[in-house]
Amino acid sequence: MRHYRTVTSALDLFSVPTRDWFAETFGTPTPAQEQAWAAIASEAHTLVVAPTGSGKTLAAFLWAIDRLAGRAHDAAADRAGTRILYVSPLKALAVDIERNLRRPLAGIADAAARAGTPRPGITVGVRSGDTPQSRRRALVRTPPDILITTPESLYLMLTSSARGTLTGVETVIVDEIHSVAGTKRGAHLALSLERLDLLTPRPCRRIGLSATARPHEEVARFLGGGAPVTTIAPAADKxxxxxxxxxxxxxxxxxxxxxxxxxxxxxxxxxxxxxxxxxxxxxxxxxxxxxxxxxxxxxxxxxxxxxxxxxxxxxxxxxxxxxxxxxxxxxxxxxxxxxxxxxxxxxxxxxxxxxxxxxxxxxxxxxxxxxxxxxxxxxxxxxxxxxxxxxxxxxxxxxxxxxxxxxxxxxxxxxxxxxxxxxxxxxxxxxxxxxxxxxxxxxxxxxxxxxxxxxxxxxxxxxxxxxLSVVSNPLDVLAQQTIAAAAAAGTLDVAEWFAAVRRSAPFTTLSRSVFDATLDMLAGRYPSDEFAELRPRVVWDRDSGTLTARPGAARLAVTSGGTIPDRGAFAVHTLGEGATRVGELDEEMVYESRVGDVFALGTSSWRIAEITHDRVLVTPAAGRAGRLPFWHGDGPGRPAEFGAAIGAFTRAVAPSAATGAPGD
The missing domain is CATH 3.40.50.300 (P-loop containing nucleotide triphosphate hydrolases)
Structure with a gap:
């Protein structure tokens, strides 16, 4: 059993080793951390909006880590499976978080040893598109306590045998939530989170983190779906x-x-x-x-x-x-x-x-x-x-x-x-x-x-x-997730799935008639003979109210993960034994290239040795001038509000520019 002192500050919510480590390392918590810990301790879904450098990532992790450390002291506790799931929109960010987690884990373990309590052996794993297959199998055999992943990899895990390692997840942290909340990628993630809740004994506690979320209410709605969310947004002093x-x-x-x-x-x-x-x-x-x-x-x-x-x-x-x-x-x-x-x-x-x-x-x-x-x-x-x-x-x-x-x-x-x-x-x-x-x-x-x-x-x-605004009813995402859910479950209850879909923020206004029309399409009930060549993906038994995946549906689901469009990129690999991935090139760039050409990628020059159907094999060409690559659709879009602000500023300064008078 764990003992806590009377709570007089946010740090008093934690065990002695965690409290001691934080006080020695950082001193006092930031306002974002104090308020976030109070909300998270109340078991509420929590959205933390604070500037970069305010410690919000540690605020999200520390409470869950402290609970894991306490469970490690209890020999009877069931620690099988992952307990904390961190979802990152970027693979690079996922690796960075894993690296930065080692500091608090090691610090808390050392503080526990000094206090005479067992060192908690909390494990951390990363699964993303860059994770080798051998490592993915190892994560299934021995699930880490904390799993760091991406929206697409979470979807693949929920659709494969790896979903068994997620049945014990208690806390889900969605970092940089603003980057996905207003996109179809976010709608895809929202359904994955609802599928995760169907696996676990009780809905997971969700924690969203952002430095630039606006409006808070819309982002909180995306995070919680049908559940209430506590928003923590202390006055910024950045x-x-x-x-x-x-x-x-x-x-x-x-x-x-x-x-x-x-x-x-x-x-x-x-x-x-x-x-x-x-x-x-x-x-x-x-x-x-x-x-x-x-x-x-x-x-x-x-x-x-x-x-x-x-x-x-x-x-x-x-x-x-x-x-x-x-x-x-x-x-x-x-x-x-x-x-x-x-x-x-x-x-x-x-x-x-x-x-x-x-x-x-x-x-x-x-x-x-x-x-x-x-x-x-x-x-x-x-x-x-x-x-x-x-x-x-x-x-x-x-x-x-x-x-x-x-x-x-x-x-x-x-x-x-x-x-x-x-x-x-x-x-x-x-x-x-x-x-x-x-x-x-x-x-x-x-x-x-x-x-x-x-x-x-x-x-x-x-x-x-x-x-930003949450995308409303993207039916292509619904169709993909429905096939995946049916393939993973074997037999999917239609009413239960409809209720889960409606709990997610992007589909709160989805009507049953539109939902049924989507199932009709997936089951092969097409509006005309022109679609007859399309293969049905599920069997919809209307009498029993169930969906069953047809043969090949599971493979289709895992080979079509996510909503990021295929840009036709060619992978670039070095030639010979011990080949490594250098990067990728646009397919049109590859079409215009020939064996022997030299190009620059990643501040290094490479000579093309071979071009296959999906990759370019290269050898180093150090010191040689290389043609710079290009990628189509590379430039970012401009939000409408930003464009309106530019227009307003232009109208404001145009009269003074025309007369040569100083502006206001």
């Missing part, structure tokens, strides 16, 4: 240091010399000039019509003046190109000759691999981090940045959400962030710890972009986060 820095003195005269690489200039008119990519135009500032040499020099100077910097871009192609140029500028500053071979520099990747090897340097000045870089390379880049051996990482949204990158001094954003919420997430990577100031510099690439940067910065300081 401090921001934001600067919009123009890389030239006059954006209407790009040939004029800039006053300094870190100076700022004025802009006066519309878009269109000097918007080509890094490396295009002339080789140095003040000698052409491209703004990119000025941007490159500015970013390089900012990186030089800080110990650790993340540079965000809005596309993978720009990430690769800017990384290449930063490495070339660094090599030039150190007097290392850079080989500029045809094609033109604008199309080249980094040529500095050989330069660094020849110069005795073991690391590059900057490295690229995005979704088309393999998980091994991304992990190595993240580790180097945290360790302080890498000065700069150029990234897309792959580093936007919640990943603790250690002591990052500065975030530079080239181009306007895609939204106010996205800007807060990205700039929040700097000063990620409690009480730190998040410092960011927004660098516009043309005159219209300057306006967008100004609106974004103003919205970030005002906390004007774009609102």
């Amino acid at each position: 401090r921001w240091d934001l600067t919009v820095r123009v890389p030239v003195d006059d954006m209407t005269d790009l040939a004029a010399p800039a006053s300094s690489p870190t100076g700022a200039g004025e802009s006066t008119s519309g878009p269109g000039e000097g918007t080509s990519g890094p490396g295009e135009g002339t080789s140095g500032p003040g000698e052409g019509t491209s703004i990119w040499p000025h941007i490159e020099q500015l970013v390089a100077a900012l990186v030089d003046h800080h110990r650790s910097t993340i540079v965000f871009c809005n596309s993978r192609r720009l990430t690769e190109r800017l990384t290449a140029r930063l490495n070339e500028l660094d090599a030039e500053r150190r007097g290392v000759e850079v080989d500029r071979q045809a094609p033109p520099p604008a199309l080249l990747g980094s040529t500095s691999d050989a330069a660094f090897a020849a110069d005795g340097h073991g690391a590059q000045f900057a490295r690229a981090h995005h979704g088309s870089v393999s998980k091994e390379r991304r992990a190595a880049i993240e580790a180097d940045l945290k360790a302080g051996t890498l000065r700069c990482v150029v990234a897309t949204s792959s580093l936007e959400l919640g990943i603790d990158m250690g002591a990052v001094d500065l975030v530079v954003h080239v181009e306007s962030p895609p939204s106010v919420a996205g800007g807060l997430q990205r700039i929040g990577r700097a000063g990620h710890h409690v009480g730190d100031v998040s410092r960011g510099v927004l660098v516009p690439k043309h005159r219209a972009d300057l306006l967008h940067c100004a609106v974004t910065a103003d919205g970030m300081l005002a906390g004007a986060i774009e609102s």
Whole structure:
């Protein structure tokens, strides 16, 4: 039996080892932690909305960890199966959380040993799309106490024999919940959570975490479905240091010399000039019509003046190109000759691999981090940045959400962030710890972009986060989850499944007639003969009110997991024994490539050795200039509210711009 002191503060809710470890490590809890623990202790579904660096992730985990530690002391307790399920929207974030969990687990174990109580042997596992099959089998044989996964992997587990390891789940933590709540991916996750509740003896306690959720009521509705949710949103005291820095003195005269690489200039008119990519135009500032040499020099100077910097871009192609140029500028500053071979520099990747090897340097000045870089390379880049051996990482949204990158001094954003919420997430990577100031510099690439940067910065300081709304009744998601639920259950009760679907927020307004029409389609009852060639996936026995999966339905369900569309990407692997995954390329890029071509990916050059039906086999081509890859549909969309804010700002400043009078 566990004994607690009279509760006078949030820490008094915990056992002595947990309380002692937290007090020694952090001192006092943050307001978000105090309020979250009180709500979670009451068994309520809880949504925690607090700025980056407020300790909300530990707030969610610590209560559940403390209960697991107490159960470990009871020899009679049934600990078989997973008890805590953490769902991350990003595979990289899942790995980061697993790494950061080791600190509190080890600290609490040491505190328990000092207090003379048994050390709790709490285990942690990760299952995502990157998890090898052998490791997945091991997770089924020996389920961890804490499982970290993604929405898609959770769906696959619920549809396979691995669902047996989830019958004891008590707490589900959904991190960065705002990133999925307003999407079909979120609707897919909502049904997975309802399927999980059908497996467990009692509904799981759900905890949602976000720094930029708005409106709170809508996100809370998504989290709880038909159950009430307690929202914790303490007054934010996060401090921001934001600067919009123009890389030239006059954006209407790009040939004029800039006053300094870190100076700022004025802009006066519309878009269109000097918007080509890094490396295009002339080789140095003040000698052409491209703004990119000025941007490159500015970013390089900012990186030089800080110990650790993340540079965000809005596309993978720009990430690769800017990384290449930063490495070339660094090599030039150190007097290392850079080989500029045809094609033109604008199309080249980094040529500095050989330069660094020849110069005795073991690391590059900057490295690229995005979704088309393999998980091994991304992990190595993240580790180097945290360790302080890498000065700069150029990234897309792959580093936007919640990943603790250690002591990052500065975030530079080239181009306007895609939204106010996205800007807060990205700039929040700097000063990620409690009480730190998040410092960011927004660098516009043309005159219209300057306006967008100004609106974004103003919205970030005002906390004007774009609102979201839960997707309503996506029937393709319903059809997929219905097939999966029937395949997993063997025989699925239609009434019970309809009730579970209606409990999820995206389907609260689903009518029985639309639900039945969806089942008709899955069972082969089509509106005309034109659909006769489609194979039914389930058998609907209307007399008994049950669904039974047809042969092949289970395989279809697990090979079509998630709602992320297939982008036709080709995996890139090294050739020979011990082959490793390098990343991925767009299928059109592969179609235009030939064996022997050299391309840049992940700040390294690769020569194509073979192209198969689904992958590209490569060998290293260090020091060779490589063609930069491209990906279609790479740019982010703009929320309607952000567009409206830009329009309002434009209307406000247009009269003063026309008359030359100073604006209000």
